Amino acid sequence: MPDSSGFSLESLDSADAPLGDQALVSRCQQGDPQGFRLLYRRHQQRVRSLLFHQCGEEMLDDLVQDVFLRAWKGLPRFRQTAQFSTWLYRIAWNVAQDQRRRFAQQRTQLKTLTRVEATQHEGPDVMMLHYQSLCQQAINTLKPEHRMVLLLHDLEDWPQSQIAEVIGIPVGTVKSRLFYARAAVRRVLQDSGVNL
Numbered sequence: 001m002p003d004s005s006g007f008s009l010e011s012l013d014s015a016d017a018p019l020g021d022q023a024l025v026s027r028c029q030q031g032d033p034q035g036f037r038l039l040y041r042r043h044q045q046r047v048r049s050l051l052f053h054q055c056g057e058e059m060l061d062d063l064v065q066d067v068f069l070r071a072w073k074g075l076p077r078f079r080q081t082a083q084f085s086t087w088l089y090r091i092a093w094n095v096a097q098d099q100r101r102r103f104a105q106q107r108t109q110l111k112t113l114t115r116v117e118a119t120q121h122e123g124p125d126v127m128m129l130h131y132q133s134l135c136q137q138a139i140n141t142l143k144p145e146h147r148m149v150l151l152l153h154d155l156e157d158w159p160q161s162q163i164a165e166v167i168g169i170p171v172g173t174v175k176s177r178l179f180y181a182r183a184a185v186r187r188v189l190q191d192s193g194v195n196l
Contacts, residue, residue: 021084029075047068048060048164050096051063051096053156053158067088071088090166125134135189141184160174
């Protein structure tokens with residue numbers, strides 16, 4: 001079905017299919033919305049997957065839309081020194097981080113409201129909460145670049161190659177940061193009396 005510009009996804013010319021991201025970005029920067037539609041079709045599934053792994057299914061469609069809206073607005077300033085896909089996935093990463101911060105704030109507010117109830121049911125769960133709190137404190141002591149790699153790899157199960165691509169660093173650097181992050185967390189936990 002055509003949109004207000006008279007364009008429909010079904011009417012895409014097959015000659016446009018082999019265009020690379022660079023050519024499509026150039027078309028977008030010249031004001032061609034069809035170029036962006038093609039970029040969307042090419043990358044939306046991977047963006048959706050990245051956001052799903054970071055934020056879950058709740059509000060997934062809104063988050064995908066936010067990523068592509070930010071990309072559309074940022075395209076005039078995009079300099080093709082990096083790959084479009086890396087730039088786009090970085091936007092997706094930032095949207096996911098923003099969403100996770102919002103969720104964390106909501107959880108903090110919820111914890112505050114239920115704190116009285118939680119103190120009435122102390123037991124083994126208190127020990128687990130204490131351990132989780134120590135782990136979070138240990139993770140928070142990491143440099144941001146080490147923390148990001150640790151969270152993506154160990155908590156989100158991202159492969160090292162994908163982390164390298166999104167962050168824009170070599171896989172060897174991902175491995176190094178992961179090693180140092182794990183060692184630092186282990187040290188902080190041991191200093192806090194946790195036997196590992």
